[in-house]
Amino acid sequence: MIRWLSFYIAAVCIIVLMSCHQQNTGVPTGLIATIANSEILTANTYKANQNYMTQKDEALNIFGEKLESCCTDPMTGYFRDGYCNTSADDYGTHVICAVMTKEFLDYTLKLGNDLCTAKPEYHFPGLKPGDGWCLCAIRWKEAYDAGVAPLVRLESTHINALKFVKMEELVKYAVKDQDRK
Numbered sequence: 001m002i003r004w005l006s007f008y009i010a011a012v013c014i015i016v017l018m019s020c021h022q023q024n025t026g027v028p029t030g031l032i033a034t035i036a037n038s039e040i041l042t043a044n045t046y047k048a049n050q051n052y053m054t055q056k057d058e059a060l061n062i063f064g065e066k067l068e069s070c071c072t073d074p075m076t077g078y079f080r081d082g083y084c085n086t087s088a089d090d091y092g093t094h095v096i097c098a099v100m101t102k103e104f105l106d107y108t109l110k111l112g113n114d115l116c117t118a119k120p121e122y123h124f125p126g127l128k129p130g131d132g133w134c135l136c137a138i139r140w141k142e143a144y145d146a147g148v149a150p151l152v153r154l155e156s157t158h159i160n161a162l163k164f165v166k167m168e169e170l171v172k173y174a175v176k177d178q179d180r181k
Contacts, residue, residue, distance in 0.1 A: 059085050060159045062170060070097035070156040071132025074125040084134035084158045092136040093164070097156035099175055100131045104143055104150040113139070132156075137164035144169055151175045 059067040072082040076097075078090040084097045098104070100115070105127065108115055115133070118126035127133055132153065141164055143149040152173045161170065 059083065061155050062157050062159055062162055062167060063154070064159065065155070067158060068153075068155040070134055070153060074127065074131055074133070075123075076132060076134045078134065080123055084156055086158055086160055093138070093160060094134040095137050095158035095161045096135045096140045096165070096170075097153040098133055098135045098140060098150040099153065100127045100129050100133055101148075101150045102129045103148045105129065107143055107146060107148045108139065111142075137161050141165050141169075144173070149173050 061067045067083055067085060069082040070076050070084050075082060077083045078086055078092075078094045084095045086093055086095050105116055115127045118124060135150070137160070140149055140152075140161075144165070150173070152170050153175050154170060157170060
């Protein structure tokens with residue numbers, strides 16, 4: 001009975017911790033005390049679980065060099081850290097650092113993906129032409145095929161983009177120095 005109860009308490013604590021992590025809120029102090037007192041879940045175990053849940057892929061750009069920041073205003077990236085980094089949890093593969101254009105924003109809106117309207121509940125500010133944003137590789141490729149792909153910051157585009165898009169397609173839409181913000 002005690003083992004079952006300990007397992008149940010541990011499961012509830014893990015669910016609360018994961019929820020706090022996903023919502024980017026602090027962990028309730030009472031929960032930390034409960035965990036520490038019962039020795040159910042150590043800080044090291046939680047850190048290991050947290051790292052497992054958000055393990056980022058190696059941060060290399062399409063040239064095999066260190067991935068550069070895409071944009072911090074607005075804050076972009078799957079991890080909202082300014083980088084087009086990814087992980088197994090990133091089902092959209094947000095790896096192409098694109099500079100928004102009116103044509104692309106109109107195109108994606110017609111496909112049902114409104115990138116212009118702010119959605120604070122998702123920490124999404126809404127985009128306007130000129131903003132840098134980590135796009136889903138497949139969406140960029142669709143826009144490329146339709147002739148409305150936005151420009152790309154190559155040094156800030158994750159190497160995984162090459163699983164979906166050819167290097168020469170990205171280079172064709174590379175941001176030139178005079179196009180940078």
